[in-house]
Amino acid sequence: MAACLTSLRSALLTGAALVAIGVAVAGCAGKSNITTGSVPKSSKPIGEMNATELRNAADSIGQAYEKNPRDPQVGMNYANVLRMNGRNEQALAVMQQVAISNPSNREVLAAYGKAQAAAGQLEQALNTILRAQTPDRPDWRLKSAEGAILDQLGRSGEARQRYREALDLNPNEPSVLSNLGMSYVLARDLKTAETYLRSAVAQPGADSSVRQNLALTVGLQGRFQEAETIARQELTAAQAEANVAYLRSMLTQQNAWKKLAADDSGNTN
Known part of the structure; x- marks a missing residue:
């Protein structure tokens, strides 16, 4: 249980x-x-796919990723569909490469942290999110991602505080x-x-x-x-x-x- x-x-x-x-x-x-994302045009959103469609989407987006592994959106979409297929370790490897190519992209870093968390690297994920955050320009997405990781660590009080801080930055x-x-x-x-x-x-x-x-x-x-x-x-x-x-x-x-x-x-x- x-x-x-x-x-x-x-x-x-x-x-x-x-x-x-x-x-x-x-x-x-x-x-x-999750995050949900979109696969190539004419396909369903990932969140609406069945298991067979998710496997096909992984193959399709994987081909786009191979052509341009530095593209942040393609990389994040690929990692997302890999996680939906239960391929967490591969999703993490993808996000590691995308993060290397886009070290200042905070959306990428947030996705990298989520990939680490999905692979069970919760403390590393938290460190990734905290490094990406800047006190002078806090990002609500990073606050929310930090909260999700804290929830996985069982630190629900801290998690909810981060969600509320994210809502202060981006109400509703x-x-x-x-x-x-x-x-x-x-x-x-x-x-x-x-x-x-x-x-x-x-x-x-x-x-x-x-x-x-x-x-x-x-x-x-x-x-x-x-x-x-x-x-x-x-x-x-x-x-x-x-x-x-x-x-x-x-x-x-x-x-x-x-x-x-x-x-x-x-x-x-």
């Missing part, structure tokens, strides 16, 4: 939690992560509100999480991952029909049904959520 919550924590903090559960994590009983930013909401999911304070996620969804820039995080949070409270309705707004019927079915199976196990809480109690604040 502790391993299950660890996988869930990783999925939540990549920005596409419910999609990740249905596609990448594939359930704690099976094999086991949906991705930050979503991260803040998911921080409360990790602490199993689902009512508070839902409040922040509904606020995130209401913002003009909210993307699919934000709405899927809301669907996840609603589903974790046992409101499966409502969760499926939210999920269906972004996914195909089959994807939405698969996600809700997974949540239902996970949470209808005897005392499943209580066991998760007990097994991971030492990792939350």
